[in-house]
Every structure is written in C-alpha cells, then in structure tokens.
Amino acid sequence: MKFYFNSKNASKETTHLITAASSEKEKVNFLSVCKDTKKMLQSHPLSKDYKAGLGEVLSLTNETHKVVVFGLGDQKDLTSEKLRRNFAKVLKPLLKKNLMIDVDSFSKKHKGQKGLEILLEALMLSDYSFSKYKSKDKKDKKKESSMHILSDKLTPAKFKSSLERIEAISSSVHVCRDFVNEAPNVLHSEEYAKLIEKDVKENLKGCGVKVKILKKSEIKKEKMNLFLSVNAGSAYEPRLVHLTYTPKKANKKTKHVAVVGKGITFDTGGYSLKPSGSMIGMKFDMGGSATLYGAFRSAVLQKSKNKITCVLAMTDNAVNSLATMPDSIVKGRNGKTVEILNTDAEGRLILADALDYTCDLKPDEIIDAATLTGACLVAFGIEVCALLGNDQKMMNNLLKSAKEADEYLWQLPLIDEYRDQMKSKIADLKNIGKARMAGTATAAAFLENFIKNDISWSHLDIAGVCDSQVHLPYCPTNGASGVMVRTVSHYLMS
C-alpha cells in the first residue's frame, strides 16, 4: 500500500472516500471537513436511520466515489483501542481499493498525529497474510493500492514522521508473524539464525547493528550445557544469535537494555512427549525470540537512544536416542545444577543459559520473552500476557508501555514459596514445580536463579497472546499475532 498526503490528485486516483460520524446523544454529527460530502450525507434518505454507533457503517455513492461513513459512537467513550479495532474492521475488506481518508473527521479526542498513527497502525497491521504456500494466492499478486490521507490540521513533516514510525513498527510485527508462521521443517535453528542475519543485512543496514552467531562448538565453549541438553535429540545444531545495536550518540550514560528470547523451533516435549493434539501448533514455540527480534528491529529502525542487545537461543526440542532423559542432572553456564524431571519444561533450560550469558554483557536491564507455560493460558486465556520480574519500577514501566501500545499485560507474584518449589533434593534446582499449580510463576522463579549482578529483569510469558487473536481485527484470524512487539518496542524507545 502506498501512502500520499493531501495530494491534489486524491480525488482522481481513488474510488472510496472514508469519513466518520459521531453520535452525541443520539444526534448524528458528521465530522467531515469536506462540506459537499457533509451536505450529501445529511440529505441522504438512508442517513435518517443511521445512528453512527461505534463501528456502524453507512455506505453511499456520489458521482465519483463510494462514500463509507463509519460511526464512532459517543466521542467521550471512544478509546484509542476502540478506534484502532474499528478502523481495522471497516478497512480490512477495502485494503485492495484506492482509498481517500479524511483524518480530521475521525475524532475530537485522538486528534492530529495520534489519530493518524492509530489509523496507519490499524491499516498496516491488518494488511498481512501468510500465503506463501498457497499456489493460487502467489500468482494473484495484484498491483499496489493507494491510500490518500487528507487533513487540514497535519503538516507534511508530521505526516512523514508518523508514517515512518508506524512503518517501522508494523513491518517488524510482520517479520515476527512471518517467522512464527513458518513451518518447522523449514525454520529450524540453523535456518532461523540465517534468516535473522539476512534481515539485519537487508533492512537494518547502516543502522549500527552488529551480528554474532554462536554455533554448537562455541555454545559448548561457553559451557551452556542446559541449552545443549535441549538440543541433544535434534538433527540440527543449536544457534545463539547475539545482536548489538549501538546508537550514534552513545556515551557512558547510555542505557543498555538486553532482550532474550526463547527460540524453540518445534517443541515435541522430548522424552516427556506431548500428546499429539497438544503438539500441533508447537512451531510457535520460537515466538518469544521472534517477538523480541521484532521489537529490537522496530526500535533500531526508529533510532532508539538506548543501547540494545538481542540474544536469541534457537533449537528444537526433539527426541532420538541421544535426547536428554528425565532424571538427568545438568550443570548450567552459571555453575548451578538442574535436575531435569520433565524434558517438556525445556524453554526455561535454554533461557537459563542465555540469561546468564546476557548478564555477563552487563546490561542495565533484561527483558525475556517466551511461550513458556501452558499454565499462562489457564490463568489469562489467549488475551493477556503475563509479567514477572525482580524490579517493580522496571515492571511498572513495562506496564506503562503496554498501556501506550493498547496491549494487555498483567503482573503475577514471585514469592519465596514458589522459589522453594524449584529446589531439588539432589541438585541445586529442578525444572518443574509442584503438580500443575502456579506454573507460570514457578517457571519465572526458576529463571530468576540465572540473573546475576543485581540486574533488573522482567519476564514475559507470551504463551497465550502469541498465536491467533480472534478478538483483534488488526491481527490475522489464524496464526501468529505479533502481539507484544509493540509494547516492547515502545519500551525500548523510552
């Protein structure tokens, strides 16, 4: 989709005009700046029954255009997320058309750049499909559609900066979704690392990003035995992708944030094999790494003033005669021994070593993200992401970023009782807690053991939000959502 601002040719090059109306106290108020359209709408017989309720669409035709009026409901009840979802709902079927959109008509509350950015975000996040394996869709690639943005209140400079910002964020959400949706026979650890390197070279060129990829021999040298224990049954080598972004004006005071992602390209459960029904969909078990790479990419494209390190631990969790057996005891990179009682609790094992490796880089803060526990779905469903950590101030800032991005993030407690559950009788730690209780929090209590030097740390369990988000019209109905890329990206920009 190509975007234009206040172009003289807008009317000639488009077939649809999108404008909005609000319904203050049952009285429909057409907010359109275009007087002729306003007149036409008010005098149209159909508009008599039109209440302009939130998402209520009125489609009319004038000599040149299809005019789509969409209701905003009462302005005082209109939140940024309601606006975003309704834009997506109304515009999704029109994405292949050439549109003219009257931004000033949208909202009194979300005026100017804010309203524009919500509109652009809704459009770009909705404009996604994973169709590379559909032979028909591939051939049907149509020419690019155009989107003419009209506003008397915005300047071209403001339009350009908003467009660049939302393009950075949305293209990174798309990259995350593409990785998560890719099939596990294609996106195994070796290929995944290559694809990230390729994306950095092609799309973050000249942005100040260094790429380091540790192969199996180097991971062995790092003594990341917990990570290697998960990879033991795999046909592929593990990879540790280590990206460093240094802003142009970096100095001693520059804040250094590290993000660490779980990249299990497929989770069979290992010897603690998953039942076949639960195994389907486990290609998305690398969602934490894809989400954090997306957030990193978005922040780099927006020239974050923070130094950002991105560490992604990649392997599948497969089974063969070399795979790690339950009851094994393995020493992690930080010297702590872990009794592996369930090989399906593998995410925490690869993160443990990746977190310890990252602590040695001495960042000020670490955020990890992982599709870590089924228990997260029991607690929060598919709608909410879980947050735990060791620094309330940092977590409050993350909660604030989630609010700004309109994504749901909720904190769970990390208490000594949960910490105690992760102690083993014969080793320092065990990788599962008691029964199935508080599974999301006990997993975080395990990870906490691998944070050193008093580094502030926050953990995101994205098990629920990573996959299909049917309630979000700007996410595909099926497959990866890219939810949390925007929250973490906002955080990395703050």
Ligand code: BES
């Ligand atoms: N990748 C799964 C977590 C998961 C399960 C995410 C279902 C989304 C849906 C993880 O590796 C896992 O299997 N965790 C176990 C931990 C348990 C053995 C302590 C789980 O949640 O059942």
Ligand code: ZN
């Ligand atoms: Zn597992």
Ligand code: ZN
């Ligand atoms: Zn897993």
